[in-house]
Amino acid sequence: MTPAQAYAGQMTNASWFTRTTDWLDARGKGAWIAIMVLGFVFVWPVGLAILAYMIWSKRMFSGKSHRISARHMTPTRFRSSGNQAFDTYKTDMLRRLEDEQEAFETFLQRLREAKDKAEFDQFMEDREKRSETNGDDKDAA
Known part of the structure; x- marks a missing residue:
């Protein structure tokens, strides 16, 4: 694997979180709440982590989505x-x-x-x- 391929792989792996949050932000606060509820229903630590992230990033209390x-x-x-x-x-x-x-x-x-x-x-x-x-x-x- 060349250094460029390794770097490209790191960028892809590192940006999945950013792409996911951007996708949810584009759909608004309802999408964030839905994903949090689903997280609590299926794997409660995931729901708790999403809730903590929403509070930490101020997505929970903003009047609009975080766009x-x-x-x-x-x-x-x-x-x-x-x-x-x-x-x-x-x-x-x-x-x-x-x-x-x-x-x-x-x-x-x-x-x-x-x-x-x-x-x-x-x-x-x-x-x-x-x-x-x-x-x-x-x-x-």
Whole structure:
């Protein structure tokens, strides 16, 4: 066996856990709970180990599954591909995407504020018209 084959075998053996947790994360908290219950039913130490892992990794108490949202990703959280040019490109692209997302969220916030202001202005105009109408009725009486 060559060193490259041995390394590839180690990567495959070492990453089964990561692939499994990623697969469960993609299916949400329900998948984690189902696998834990099955672990308790068939081999209780396995269920206990899964429960301990869920608590330790904070998968048990998070509102969502443990998937990392794009907003909270930083280039340091990504594995290096081993290719510096690609890693640089990936980092730059993710930074640009985060900037675009922030600009879009800012735009949406301004849009919501403009809509709120328009609705409030309409309310104030309607209120003023009602008070003028009520004032005219009182003067006539």
